[in-house]
Amino acid sequence: MSGQALRLQDVRLAYHGSTGGHLALDGVSLALDAGRIGCLLGPSGCGKTTVLRAIAGFEPVRSGSIRLGDQLLSSAATHLPPEQRRVGMMFQEYALFPHLDAAHNVAFGLRRLPAPARRARVAELLALVGLPDHGGRFAHELSGGQQQRVALARALAPSPQLLLLDEPFSNLDPATRERLTVQVRDILRAAGQTAVLVTHNEAEAHAIADHVGVMHNGRLTHWHQSAHA
Numbered sequence: 001m002s003g004q005a006l007r008l009q010d011v012r013l014a015y016h017g018s019t020g021g022h023l024a025l026d027g028v029s030l031a032l033d034a035g036r037i038g039c040l041l042g043p044s045g046c047g048k049t050t051v052l053r054a055i056a057g058f059e060p061v062r063s064g065s066i067r068l069g070d071q072l073l074s075s076a077a078t079h080l081p082p083e084q085r086r087v088g089m090m091f092q093e094y095a096l097f098p099h100l101d102a103a104h105n106v107a108f109g110l111r112r113l114p115a116p117a118r119r120a121r122v123a124e125l126l127a128l129v130g131l132p133d134h135g136g137r138f139a140h141e142l143s144g145g146q147q148q149r150v151a152l153a154r155a156l157a158p159s160p161q162l163l164l165l166d167e168p169f170s171n172l173d174p175a176t177r178e179r180l181t182v183q184v185r186d187i188l189r190a191a192g193q194t195a196v197l198v199t200h201n202e203a204e205a206h207a208i209a210d211h212v213g214v215m216h217n218g219r220l221t222h223w224h225q226s227a228h229a
């Protein structure tokens with residue numbers, strides 16, 4: 001894959017009801033090539049999650065634009081609803097459905113596929129995340145790291161054009177966290193998946209990302225290539 005996948009240009013966003021016209025995003029611009037991993041780094045409250053919410057379509061932008069491939073997702077005049085954006089998400093909580101086993105969790109976003117194709121895709125994804133024999137397990141039968149890998153498989157299954165990850169490792173113990181960071185990076189690379197990750201952990205940002213940007217007070221500075229990229 002090549003070419004620019006994601007482009008934010010001068011995005012401004014204010015939450016409804018925020019006082020004094022306070023901007024949660026104050027002119028955020030970034031570009032990410034297809035197949036690359038970008039990371040937003042910064043302290044709590046600086047606007048990282050808001051960037052993801054704007055990209056996913058949960059918040060309209062006041063000005064500027066968000067494009068995915070050649071499609072305009074958001075601008076002052078345009079707001080494509082979340083379900084029409086090919087954007088997948090993975091969050092910090094173990095978001096697996098407890099009443100479904102791992103295979104059915106992964107199959108969740110694949111309901112429109114015929115059953116044989118769905119089964120094949122689920123097997124492919126469970127293998128990709130290193131859990132080929134865990135399809136019959138429920139969340140309580142999986143470790144925290146395994147649950148997050150199933151959650152990743154579920155997010156990847158519908159082949160989103162862009163995957164958003166919000167602090168996906170923060171509920172894990174440090175050793176699991178470090179191991180999973182590397183595993184997730186390798187899985188995303190193997191899938192050629194374009195992704196934007198949010199974290200406040202600098203080592204994690206540099207371990208996983210091709211591009212890292214630092215956020216402060218609704219602004220993004222230093223959107224630069226990571227040292228390893």
Ligand code: ADP
Nearest residue numbers: 015018024042043044045046047048049050051
């Ligand atoms: P981060 O992800 O970096 O911790 P957020 O994007 O969650 O930061 O928040 C950025 C700013 O927007 C903060 O000042 C926060 O208080 C504010 N904010 C977040 N969500 C809302 C909301 N739903 N309504 C009003 N203000 C919000």
